[in-house]
Amino acid sequence: xxxxxxxxxxxxxxxxxxxxxxxxxxxxxxxxxxxxxxxxxxxxxxxxxxxxxxxxxxxxxxxxxxxxxxxxxxxxxxxxxxxxxxxxxxxxxxxxxxxxxxxxxxxxxxxxxxxxxxxxxxxxxxxxxxxxxxxxxxxxxxxxxxxxxxxxxxxxxxxxxxxxxxxxxxxxxxxxxxxxxxxxxxxxxxxxxxxxxxxxxxxxxxxxxxxxxxxxxxxxxxxxxxxxxxxxxxxxxxxxxxxxxxxxxxxxxxxxxxxxxxxxxxxxxxxxxxxxxxxxxxxxxxxxxxxxxxxxxxxxxxxxxxxxxxxxxxxxxxxxxxxxxxxxxxxxxxxxxxxxxxxxxxxxxxxxxxxxxxxxxxxxxxxxxxxxxxxxxxxxxxxxxxxxxxxxxxxxxxxxxxxxxxxxxxxxxxxxxxxxxxxxxxxxxxxxxxxxxxxxxxxxxxxxxxxxxxxxxxxxxxxxxxxxxxxxxxxxxxxxxxxxxxxxxxxxxxxxxxxxxxxxxxxxxxxxxxxxxxxxxxxxxxxxxxxxxxxxxxxxxxxxxxxxxxxxxxxxxxxxxxxxxxxxxxxxxxxxxxxxxxxxxxxxxxxxxxxxxxxxxxxxxxxxxxxxxxxxxxxxxxxxxxxxxxxxxxxxxxxxxxxxxxxxxxxxxxxxxxxxxxxxxxxxxxxxxxxxxxxxxxxxxxxxxxxxxxxxxxxxxxxxxxxxxxxxxxx
Numbered sequence: 097x098x099x100x101x102x103x104x105x106x107x108x109x110x111x112x113x114x115x116x117x118x119x120x121x122x123x124x125x126x127x128x129x130x131x132x133x134x135x136x137x138x139x140x141x142x143x144x145x146x147x148x149x150x151x152x153x154x155x156x157x158x159x160x161x162x163x164x165x166x167x168x169x170x171x172x173x174x175x176x177x178x179x180x181x182x183x184x185x186x187x188x189x190x191x192x193x194x195x196x197x198x199x200x201x202x203x204x205x206x207x208x209x210x211x212x213x214x215x216x217x218x219x220x221x222x223x224x225x226x227x228x229x230x231x232x233x234x235x236x237x238x239x240x241x242x243x244x245x246x247x248x249x250x251x252x253x254x255x256x257x258x259x260x261x262x263x264x265x266x267x268x269x270x271x272x273x274x275x276x277x278x279x280x281x282x283x284x285x286x287x288x289x290x291x292x293x294x295x296x297x298x299x300x301x302x303x304x305x306x307x308x309x310x311x312x313x314x315x316x317x318x319x320x321x322x323x324x325x326x327x328x329x330x331x332x333x334x335x336x337x338x339x340x341x342x343x344x345x346x347x348x349x350x351x352x353x354x355x356x357x358x359x360x361x362x363x364x365x366x367x368x369x370x371x372x373x374x375x376x377x378x379x380x381x382x383x384x385x386x387x388x389x390x391x392x393x394x395x396x397x398x399x400x401x402x403x404x405x406x407x408x409x410x411x412x413x414x415x416x417x418x419x420x421x422x423x424x425x426x427x428x429x430x431x432x433x434x435x436x437x438x439x440x441x442x443x444x445x446x447x448x449x450x451x452x453x454x455x456x457x458x459x460x461x462x463x464x465x466x467x468x469x470x471x472x473x474x475x476x477x478x479x480x481x482x483x484x485x486x487x488x489x490x491x492x493x494x495x496x497x498x499x500x501x502x503x504x505x506x507x508x509x510x511x512x513x514x515x516x517x518x519x520x521x522x523x524x525x526x527x528x529x530x531x532x533x534x535x536x537x538x539x540x541x542x543x544x545x546x547x548x549x550x551x552x553x554x555x556x557x558x559x560x561x562x563x564x565x566x567x568x569x570x571x572x573x574x575x576x577x578x579x580x581x582x583x584x585x586x587x588x589x590x591x592x593x594x595x596x597x598x599x600x601x602x603x604x605x606x607x608x609x610x611x612x613x614x615x616x617x618x619x620x621x622x623x624x625x626x627x628x629x630x631x632x633x634x635x636x637x638x639x640x641x642x643x644x645x646x647x648x649x650x651x652x653x654x655x656x657x658x659x660x661x662x663x664x665x666x667x668x669x670x671x672x673x674x675x676x677x678x679x680x681x682x683x684x685x686x687x688x689x690x691x692x693x694x695x696x697x698x699x700x701x702x703x704x705x706x707x708x709x710x711x712x713x714x715x716x717x718x719x720x721x722x723x724x725x726x727x728x729x730x731x732x733x734x735x736x737x738x739x740x741x742x743x744x745x746x747x748x749x750x751x752x753x754x755x756x757x758x759x760x761x762x763x764x765x766x767x768x769x770x771x772x773x774x775x776x777x778x779x780x781x782x783x784x785x786x787x788x789x790x791x792x793x794x795x796x797x798x799x800x801x802x803x804x805x806x807x808x809x810x811x
Contacts, residue, residue: 104277104278104279104284105284105287112250113145113146113149113150113243113246113247113250114146114205114246114250115144115146115147115188116144116202116205116206116209116372116374116399117396117399117400117402117403118372118373118374118399119140119143119144119147119209119372119374120185120188120189120403120406121372121399121402121403121406122140122371122372123137123140123141123147123185123188124185124186124189124406125553126140134170134173134174135170137173137178137181138169138170138172138173141169141173142169142216142235142236142239143213143368143372144209144213145208145209145212145213145239145240145242145243145246146188146243146246147184147188148169148236148239148240149240149243149288150184150187150188151169151172151173151176151181151184152172152236152292153292154176154180154184155172155175155176169232186407186410189403189406189407189410201249201253201257202396202400204249204257204260206374206375206376206396207376208242208245208246208249209374210365210369210376211242211329211330212238212239212240212241212242212243213239213365213368214329214361214362214365215238215239215241215242215322215325215326215328215329216235216236216238216239216241216325217235217238217360217361217364217365218238218325218328218329218357218358218361219234219235219237219238219241219321219322219325220232220234220235220238221357221360221361222234222321222324222325222347222349222357223235223318223321225347225349225353225357226317226321226347226349228317228318228321230318233296233298233318234318234321234322236298237296237298237301237302237318237321237322238321238322238325238329240285240288240289240298240302241285241301241302241305241322241325241326242281242285242326243284243285243288243289243302244280244281244282244283244284244285244286244287244288244302245281247281247284247285247288248273248277248281248284252277255276259272259273259276266306266330267306269281270282270306280306282302282303282304282305282306283303285302285303286299286300286302286303287299289302296318297316297318297319298318300315300316300318300319301316301318301319301321301322301323302322304319304323305322305323305326307323309323309342309345309346312346313345313346320346320347323342323346324339324342324343324346324347327339327342328343328354328357328358328361329358329361334355334358334359335354335355335358339354340354340355373395373399375395375396406553409553409554409557413554413557413558413561416432416436416439416440416558416561417561417565419432419435419436420432420433420436420561420562420565421565423565423569425569425573426566426569426570426573427463429562429565429566429569430448430461430463430566431463431464433446433448433536433562433566434446434463436558436562437538437558440554440558441538441548441551441554441555442544443538443539443540444539445516445517445518445538445539446516446536446537446538446539447460447461447467447470447512447515447516447536447537447539448460448461448463448470448526448534448535448536448537449461449473449475449484449488449534449535449537450526450533450534451477451488451532451533451534452474455474456476456477456478457474457475457476457477458474458475458477458484458485458488458534458535459471459473459474459475460472460473460474461534467515469515470512470515473508473511473512475508477489481506481508482506482508482509483495483496483499483505483506483509483521483523484508484509484512484523484535484537486523487523487524487525487535488525488532488534488535490525491525491527491532492525493522493523493524493525493552493555493556494522494523495520495521495522495523495548496509496513496520496521497520497542497545509521512537513539516537516538516539517539518539518540518541519540519541519542520539520540520541520542520545521537521538521539521540522537522538522540522548522555523535523536523537523538524536524537524538524555524556524558524559525559525563526559526562526563526566527560527563528560528563528564528567531563531567533563533566533567533570536559536562538555598636598674602633602636602674602675602678605629605633606630606633606674606675606678606679609626609629609630609633609679610678610679610681612626613626630679633675633678633679634675634676634679636675657696657697657698657699658694658695658696659694659695659696659697659699659702660692660694661692661694661695661697661702661727661739661741661805662688662689662690662692662727664699664702664703664706665686665688665706665725665727665741666686666688668703668706668707668710669684669686669710669725672684672710672714676711676714676715677714677723680714680715680717680719680721681719681720681721682714682717682719682720682721682722682723683720683721683722683723684722684723684724684725685722685723685724685725686724686725686726687724687725687726687727688726688727689726689727689728689729691729692727692728692729692739693729695739695805695806695807695808696808697785697805697806697808698781698784698785701781701784701785702805704777704778704781705778705781705782705789705803706725706741706743706803708774708775708777708778709743709774709775709778709801709803710723710725710743711774712774712775713743713745713747713799716745716747716748716799717745717746717747717748717798718747718748721745721746721747722745722746723743723744723745724742724743724744724745725741725742725743725744726741726742726744727739727740727741727742728740728742729807730807731804733788733804736806737806737807738787738788738804738805738806738807739804739805739807740802740803740804740805741802741803741805742800742801742802742803743800743801743803744798744799744800744801745798745799745800746798747798747799748795748798749793749794749795749796749797749798749799750791750793750799755791755793758775758791759775759776759778759779759789760776782803782804782805785805785806786806787803787804787805787806788803788804789801789802789803789804790802
């Protein structure tokens with residue numbers, strides 16, 4: 097192999113640098129948690145140099161161009177998005193799973209992690225003490241200060257392991273690297289960072305760490321910070337005299353202050369190691385013999401096995417995810433989830449309880465006839481008795497097998513267990529971010545209990561994936577419903593415009609037909625033609641009356657239609673005034689109760705009732721008659737509340753022989769009174785509404801219909 101550093105770099109895969117399985121496990125778990133902040137992810141990523149390389153490389157030109165001095169992990173992660181971060185975490189984990197992992201390598205990797213994090217923390221502290229304004233840049237440079245060692249160790253594993261095993265000092269290590277590779281680890285690190293093309297002296301700060309202090313005194317501030325941080329982070333225990341002298345020469349820092357910085361950094365690193373369950377040795381193992389002499393390696397193997405388990409889970413979930421993505425509706429999503437439970441966990445019995453936000457209950461949801469009984473269960477969200485609602489409210493898995501012996505399982509839970517045909521249930525919350533969808537209930541027996549407990553993490557991943565796809569379909573359905581509502585509203589608006597536009601020419605034509613009719617004697621030859629024209633105009637008006645959606649449509653939270661009664665009647669009158677009323681020279685008057693609120697009623701039935709009575713009145717009264725329509729918002733009849741509609745005319749009244757059977761089908765007497773099939777229809781429609789109708793009529797006062805409709809407001 098050539099000793100040219102350029103040729104060495106050509107063979108290097110800088111995007112596959114290893115991270116400790118401990119770190120990857122924490123990152124994987126965090127990135128697959130539904131409630132995770134970018135601050136938390138940032139805190140994890142910036143504790144590991146290899147992960148930081150992946151993140152910065154991914155953002156690279158898209159974000160860092162020209163902004164090197166303002167580097168922040170938080171903004172970088174927000175730019176990349178959670179999905180990209182998950183992909184990076186998964187990719188790193190898979191590569192780690194398939195990489196060489198032996199005991200000595202694990203020891204060296206932990207030592208590298210300790211050294212790089214210590215240097216990053218110390219560099220940031222020195223930057224703050226010495227007034228360097230770009231603290232995040234100093235931190236990242238410190239984290240990257242020895243990344244070249246990781247590059248060599250990963251790409252030239254055996255050769256570099258031999259170098260580490262034979263050197264005792266950093267200077268000897270640097271010389272051995274130059275002899276073997278044509279360059280040292282600091283040059284390799286600088287090469288990697290310079291490839292990011294950021295506006296920063298970070299590459300220089302890494303490059304010149306092997307220089308003598310005299311060569312560094314006048315260098316850029318960041319170069320001096322990393323030079324000193326490297327020496328301080330390399331110190332075992334407390335800084336030696338050489339490191340303290342370097343701090344004094346570069347920044348005139350007091351020895352006690354420097355020692356305090358190093359101590360605080362060591363405390364912070366130990367705390368980070370504790371949260372990730374990383375056991376750090378004071379001295380790194382160089383050889384396999386060193387490793388065998390210690391007995392703490394088993395914890396590292398456990399982490400590697402755990403990482404392998406996560407990778408396996410991710411692979412299994414990917415297949416289920418693809419099936420869920422092909423589901424075309426909510427029912428198909430639920431069926432696919434049940435199939436996935438069977439494939440992954442051999443769970444053959446499962447149910448869904450989905451949230452009904454309006455009623456604040458979680459209700460059973462069937463996926464077919466075989467589990468239709470589950471839809472008979474509706475549990476209040478605030479119930480504390482059921483495992484299912486506890487799972488929903490606490491947002492964590494619960495199981496009937498986890499209950500205390502003195503805490504009996506509630507009856508509803510026992511009923512659900514019985515439906516699963518098993519001995520117990522595992523409840524998993526279906527949550528996506530702040531969207532609480534419901535609970536997935538899985539039936540299992542005592543034999544499966546231990547296995548299910550071991551697989552709880554995979555169950556949680558599965559439930560998160562299921563909830564995500566379920567939410568997508570629910571949101572799509574809501575969007576489709578909203579689109580349909582908007583289309584209906586548009587249609588209603590256009591219908592009102594059409595009625596308004598048609599009314600004007602109808603009124604004009606009717607007026608001219610009437611004027612023309614009065615100018616001609618009754619025996620004139622065109623009178624019959626004028627009669628036909630009047631009838632056709634009336635027919636056009638009737639067509640407009642049947643046009644749906646003339647009035648604005650409102651609905652309650654439960655989907656019931658709210659009807660503005662005054663507006664419906666006003667729209668009908670506009671049509672009558674352009675047709676029937678003009679033909680018969682009828683005056684119309686209204687007296688609406690303006691305080692009347694929209695009520696729940698069948699709009700079409702209401703229109704039919706009002707239309708039939710008005711048409712009967714118009715056809716019964718003589719020309720130049722008068723019809724008055726009034727409304728009242730609250731009328732109490734027999735202890736019940738109604739709204740009232742009064743329709744009065746000044747016609748000749750209804751003959752006595754018709755009054756007794758007014759609302760029964762009889763032969764029409766239009767022109768002499770009110771009768772016919774129309775009033776029978778009115779009576780039947782009002783009966784269905786739970787309403788009532790009455791009539792008062794005399795030859796002196798005319799006819800008055802009183803209509804009562806149940807007062808049902810939004811609930």
